[in-house]
Amino acid sequence: MLDNLQLLFSYPVLGADLIANGLMIGSIFALAAFGMALVWGVLGIINIAQGEFVMLGGFVALTAAEFGVPPLATIPIAAAGLFVIGWGLYRLVIFRIVDRDLFVSLLATFGLSIVLQQLSNEVFGADVQTLETGLGTLYLLDGQIVLPEIKLVAFGTALIVGLLLWAFLKRARLGQAIRATAQNARAARILGIDTDRVYAATFALNAALCGAAGSLVVMAWTIHPYIGLPYTVRSFLVVVVAGLGNIIAVIAAGLGLGALENLAGFILGTEYQIAFVFVAMVVILVVRNWVLRRKREYLK
Amino acid sequence: MTSVQKYGLMGFGLVVSLGAPFLAPQFATQLTMLWLMVVFALTWDVLGGQMGYNSFGNILFFGIGAYACAIIQRDLGFDYFVGLAVGLGIAGVFSALVAVVLGVGMLGLRGHYFAIGTLGLGIAAGEIAGGWDYVGAGSGMVPPLYPTGLEGREFFFYFAMFALAVITFAALRALYQTRFGLALNAIRDDEDKAEAMGLHTTQIKSVAWAVAAVFLGVAGGLTGNLLGFIDPRDIAFAGATFGVWMVLMAVLGGKGTLWGPVIGAVVFHVTQELFWTYLLGWQRVALGLLIIAIVVFFPNGILGTLRERFPEWFGERMEERS
Numbered sequence: 258m259l260d261n262l263q264l265l266f267s268y269p270v271l272g273a274d275l276i277a278n279g280l281m282i283g284s285i286f287a288l289a290a291f292g293m294a295l296v297w298g299v300l301g302i303i304n305i306a307q308g309e310f311v312m313l314g315g316f317v318a319l320t321a322a323e324f325g326v327p328p329l330a331t332i333p334i335a336a337a338g339l340f341v342i343g344w345g346l347y348r349l350v351i352f353r354i355v356d357r358d359l360f361v362s363l364l365a366t367f368g369l370s371i372v373l374q375q376l377s378n379e380v381f382g383a384d385v386q387t388l389e390t391g392l393g394t395l396y397l398l399d400g401q402i403v404l405p406e407i408k409l410v411a412f413g414t415a416l417i418v419g420l421l422l423w424a425f426l427k428r429a430r431l432g433q434a435i436r437a438t439a440q441n442a443r444a445a446r447i448l449g450i451d452t453d454r455v456y457a458a459t460f461a462l463n464a465a466l467c468g469a470a471g472s473l474v475v476m477a478w479t480i481h482p483y484i485g486l487p488y489t490v491r492s493f494l495v496v497v498v499a500g501l502g503n504i505i506a507v508i509a510a511g512l513g514l515g516a517l518e519n520l521a522g523f524i525l526g527t528e529y530q531i532a533f534v535f536v537a538m539v540v541i542l543v544v545r546n547w548v549l550r551r552k553r554e555y556l557k
Numbered sequence: 558m559t560s561v562q563k564y565g566l567m568g569f570g571l572v573v574s575l576g577a578p579f580l581a582p583q584f585a586t587q588l589t590m591l592w593l594m595v596v597f598a599l600t601w602d603v604l605g606g607q608m609g610y611n612s613f614g615n616i617l618f619f620g621i622g623a624y625a626c627a628i629i630q631r632d633l634g635f636d637y638f639v640g641l642a643v644g645l646g647i648a649g650v651f652s653a654l655v656a657v658v659l660g661v662g663m664l665g666l667r668g669h670y671f672a673i674g675t676l677g678l679g680i681a682a683g684e685i686a687g688g689w690d691y692v693g694a695g696s697g698m699v700p701p702l703y704p705t706g707l708e709g710r711e712f713f714f715y716f717a718m719f720a721l722a723v724i725t726f727a728a729l730r731a732l733y734q735t736r737f738g739l740a741l742n743a744i745r746d747d748e749d750k751a752e753a754m755g756l757h758t759t760q761i762k763s764v765a766w767a768v769a770a771v772f773l774g775v776a777g778g779l780t781g782n783l784l785g786f787i788d789p790r791d792i793a794f795a796g797a798t799f800g801v802w803m804v805l806m807a808v809l810g811g812k813g814t815l816w817g818p819v820i821g822a823v824v825f826h827v828t829q830e831l832f833w834t835y836l837l838g839w840q841r842v843a844l845g846l847l848i849i850a851i852v853v854f855f856p857n858g859i860l861g862t863l864r865e866r867f868p869e870w871f872g873e874r875m876e877e878r879s
Contacts, residue, residue, distance in 0.1 A: 490677060
């Protein structure tokens, strides 16, 4: 560990390389976190199956590519596929737990995540898979910073989707209905908004965001059926840090987490990278709560 | 249910439990796991049911117990049974200490933040154990073997685990009948009011977690020896299996009741073994669907539903609480 730190101090460019790659990864965390913040804010559900949606998005993209779709075109296909899956899951399960207490929704979405894991294990196989994009690699500063172009694509996609989402929530009728429902579902119903449809659309939109993230994950890294939970925890972490209503903060927190995680993975060794994510979450929760406790409040 | 019927039923259960490994020796290991499940469900219910803190990471103490016991046995060089006894004791105490230390920060969190925070703790522990060479890293750890040439390994662990389950049950039953049990319920019903009434809620919560941790730690040590192999992610800190099952069993039986977790554990374990036998490859799909069905349609659990339907048979009697 100390050796790695020393290495980092002697070659600061190495740190720049790690941070640049981490920022790109972080953009994907931000995508999944948008969705989690939406569902949490509008339906009041913390979706444990978030990471499974990411994983499914990856597999949809892989399947589409097998049918000869060019890799980058699989991003909207994965998003559309997951939109349908999300809508279906809302109609099957989620609508039953919208008004129930959080414990029920946590356990039910956990059950959902187990089902999705093993179903995709049966359907797509347990192998670690990746999708070759054929994109090149960028070498900056005389090759000291190595950046695969697909990661830049991921970064750009996340920013564009974030912007589109913001515009959608601000301007579109459905977006306004979603925000109205989040503010006060009862008042929204009185004013003639079909909140059930809004919930379904929100949940499906969340799945679509995760699907897009998943297609980027499978192109930039790898995917397998049991990869979900770390993505759920990362989205949760980002949302806890950034709050529910702020898209810019979600992007910033996602990028920060990506960079931090990559640095920690280098310093502590990659075998502890996932552990770092989880420990970071616990520490952030406890510290934030500690600060609130001094005012006799707690995280709500 | 009159107390005669009740004690008759308990006596019958005791006789069946004592005779079971002799009647069906081929299932001895599964039966031992059944008692482990009972311990899981009972200890989860201390926080989840009685205190209203839904922990998804109690598996942490189980894993710590498993490793602590195995390390003691490996490094102190005692005779097998002495080492096991010392190891189990230290596993329990150490788990409780960890619970108290973690409790300072964790138990200030409420609701879903506590749930997800503890989930993170459990998985982080598994990842750390999976990278730490002192405890065998990802390839796991092998506790000392049961002495060769000595018969009755299955029976030994069966009765050890059975004894642990009975002790856990008796201890929690006694605990729930004291003022401490009432304090736990007060925290569940309204923590701020409980604090305003003068209860030292932080202290009570830490002690409750430590109580759950003691039994989980001992269960961990015992299970490590029973299975003969400690895998960091699939056995010791198996958040996705044991860690969730304990929540599910308590919910299935009826959380916040004394007998609910026991009933839930038995029903769940049998169902789960059937899934694993007849639905191999799809067992987790079936399990996930079961989880969804239980929490969506039966949030009160078996005993909770029975109490609503047949209060004259299953309702709580006041004298039980005094």
